[in-house]
Structure formats: structure tokens, C-alpha cells
Amino acid sequence: MxxxxxxxxxxxxxxxxxxxxxxxxxxxxxxxxxxxxxxxxxxxxxxxxxxxxxxxxxxxxxxxxxxxxxxxxSWFERAQNLVTAGRYSEAEVVLDSVDSASRTAEWYYLKGCVCEGKGWYDDASRAYQNACRMDPSNREFQRASQDLHERTHQYSPYRKGSSAGGDSCSSCDICTGLMCADCMCECCGGDLISCC
Amino acid sequence: MFGYIRLYKPEMTYKDYARYHSLYCGMCQALKRVGGPLARWTLQYDFVFLGALRMLRAGEEFKACNCRCPLNPFKKVNICVSQTQLEASACASLLLAHYQLKDDAEDCGSLKKRLRACLLLPITAGIKRRVAKHGTLKGSEEKIRQALERLHAAEQAGETSLDVAASPFAELVQWVASEGMPPHEAADRLAYHVGRWIYIADAWEDLQEDTQNGAYNPLKGDPQARQRAEFSLNASLMEINRAVAELPESPLQPIFENLALQGLPRMQKFLLEGGHPSHIIKRKDRIHESL
Known part of the structure; x- marks a missing residue:
């Protein structure tokens, strides 16, 4: 070939x-x-x-x-190519070979991508935060960090409307509430909803 | 480190719940067959989950019989009789229980725990010999020992990364769910992230106690411990949900769906609000109030 x-x-x-x-x-x-x-x-x-x-x-x-x-x-290009291709373990080898003194914001960003690819989300989040701290003007780093948090938050039990949250208010709840309020008002001689 | 895997019953169909319960009973029998009658007391839902995952992966047909439970002979229950995969999971469960007790007996801060471990060790050692004779899940002893050594090494190094600290345990769970099975990427990812989720949930739950006792905890000393734990737990939930969607069609699939969408998120919420996993049963009414 x-x-x-x-x-x-x-x-x-x-x-x-x-x-x-x-x-x-x-x-x-x-x-x-x-x-x-x-x-x-x-x-x-x-x-x-x-x-x-x-x-x-x-x-x-x-x-x-x-x-x-x-x-x-440069290690940056090689690692970036490997990350784009989804070859995370090879990219990690390239990144780890960079000595700690010359680790730039880009290094932390790529490290975050590799960790995310491996499913190591805590490390990924920390690496993105480091990248943002070292280069606060770079929008890409900030977006990566925000994206990661937003994506995982979709699965949080505290998310609005989560079926596991147990504190959501459906339209049925509103109707039931109105009916109860109407019954109570009628008991006291008043009326909340005049048609029933 | 166990007891966190619970399904949320109110959202299950009766059929799925009956199936899950028969797996639980089947697991109890598998434990007896692998480790002798005393092994039944180590029965846990976590390993029922691993056994079910192995069954689904191996494509083992689910069969149950309506027979009498030896511990409650007056009542007939459904017991799962397809037990090859459940036995493999039982084997891992028993070995892990033994090594954890051994760990507790050697270096546990609490005197009560240490005493309990010393008393129970001779029994679990006997069970361990039986497991070795039974011969399912080859190489499990070595794997478990390695994983515990790596956990120890992370403790000694004072590791603060949740991922590095959790990976030996998560990889062990993945190994138990995949040993001797055809490769399946989604099932591997599911098992890994369930293991990671359990480790982080356990770390969060023990945080206060460990801080008081001066014991190791990857979240210790971090002012943002709650946010970090929550973020990492959510991330694992995300991976678990994605992996469950890719599992092959099976009668057991709804069990995993319930776990990913209901069981684990509810347990997570409960733990983050300061609850203890064993209380989730006692607080049935509170948990079910959303019905």
C-alpha cells in the first residue's frame, strides 16, 4: 500500500x-x-x-x-497530533518526556486532553486549571475547562429535572396543588376557582 | 469499601426486580459453593452487580428456579441457577474480604476493627483455601494482592490525585468483570468507572473520620474537597451512563440502566449530603418520598 x-x-x-x-x-x-x-x-x-x-x-x-x-x-506538535488521532497513551509518553521546568500552559492543556481521553477526569480538570492559570488570556483553555464541567454536570443528581433528584415540580403537581387550595377555600366558605 | 451499589426499586418493573433478586439469591448459593457455608455472610450487592455484568458479557442465558432457600426454608424464592459467572464474582468477593481483614488486622487505627479482624481472620483463611481449591477466576489472588500493594503505595506517597489513587481499585474491578471474557470496550469502561466511583464515594464518606484520625485520604486538606469529589463522581456517572447505553441487548440490561440513571445518582446525592450508605436502607421512606 x-x-x-x-x-x-x-x-x-x-x-x-x-x-x-x-x-x-x-x-x-x-x-x-x-x-x-x-x-x-x-x-x-x-x-x-x-x-x-x-x-x-x-x-x-x-x-x-x-x-x-x-x-x-517539537514535543508539542507530536503530542498534539497523537491527541487528535486519539492515541492517548502514546501522547502521554511524549508529554511525560518533557522535563518539568519547560512545561508550559500548552503542556498542561495537552495533558488535560490526554487525561480526559483516559477517563481520568480529576487530573484532567486540574491540568486545564493549571493551563488557564499560566495563560489566562487563552480562550481555548478556558473553554476546555468549562466544557468538561458542563458535560459532567449533565449527569449530576442535582441537575434541574434530574429523575434522581426527586424535588422537581411537574405540571401534575401544580394542578393537584390548585385543587387542594380550592377545596380548602370552599371549606372556609370562600372560593378559589369559581367554575368548580 | 463496599455497599454503595444499590438499585432504586420504585423505578423498577416487578419483572426486573424479581430477576435482580434471583441473582442475589443465586450469588448467595454461588458463595456457598465456592467458599463453604460460612461464606454466605459476605454476600453483597456490589458483587451481584459484577456477576451480572459478567453474565451479560458472556451471553450466559438467565435461568431461575422457584425453590426453597436453605436459610429460610418456609419460603419459596426465585434463585438464579446459571451460576458460572456468579461463582467467578463470588471468588473475587471472598478473596477481597480476606485481604481486607488482613489489612485491618495489621494496621488499623481503630481497636474495635482490629479485634474484629483478628477474630474473623482464621475463618476467612479457611474460606480462602476452599476458594483456591475451587479454582475459578485464575490468578485472582495475585491480582488482588498487587492491587492492594498499589493502593498502599499511593497511601504512603500521600497521593492527592483522585485518579491515581483510585486507579488500582478501578482496574481491579475491571479485571474481575473481564477476566476470561471476550473483549468488550463498553463493559470494560463501565466496570472501571464503577470501581472509580466506589473509591471516590468511599474517600468522600471517610473524609471526616480520616481527618480526625490522621489517616490517609486523597481529599484531605483540600478546601474544595466537596466540589472535587462531586465533579469526579459526576464524571464517572457520565462514563457509566454512556457505557450502559452501549451494552448488548439482554434481559439483564434494565438492571444496569436503573443503576446508572437512578441507583448511583441517588446514592451519590445521599452521600454528598452527609449520609452513610447503610442508612439508605433504614431511611427507606425518606428516599422513596419522591414517589
Missing amino acids: NPYEVLGVSPQATPEEVKAAYRALARKYNPQGLVGEALTGFAAEKMEQINEAYDAIIFSASQNGGQNWKGSA
């Missing part, structure tokens, strides 16, 4: 073009968020092909020595 065909780029493509094509395909075929076994199976297979093609192109480039951009690519 020709890796260039899989990614849909020409063999003369620049590293940026290859990366852009890979990112677009990874986003398209990310098995997460798809429903149905047939669909996820197909997406996972496609994803595997895309990853293989990408690795093959990068490997041959670094072997030829002409465009050795695998080594020169």
Missing part, C-alpha cells in the same frame, strides 16, 4: 502538507464519538492505515536524512 495514496498527498509534499493531511484524516476517522459497531470498526481500521502511512512517510524521511523532521518536530 502506498502511504502517500492513503494520506492523499503527492510524494513531493512538504512536511506541513503531510501533517495537515494526516490531521484532517485523523479527525474524520476518529473512532471516538461514533455509534454502531460496524462504523467504529471501519473507522478503527481506517485509522490504523492512516497511522501506518504517516509513520512510514516520517520514517523514510528521517532515514533519507533530507528532511529529518521527526526529530526536530
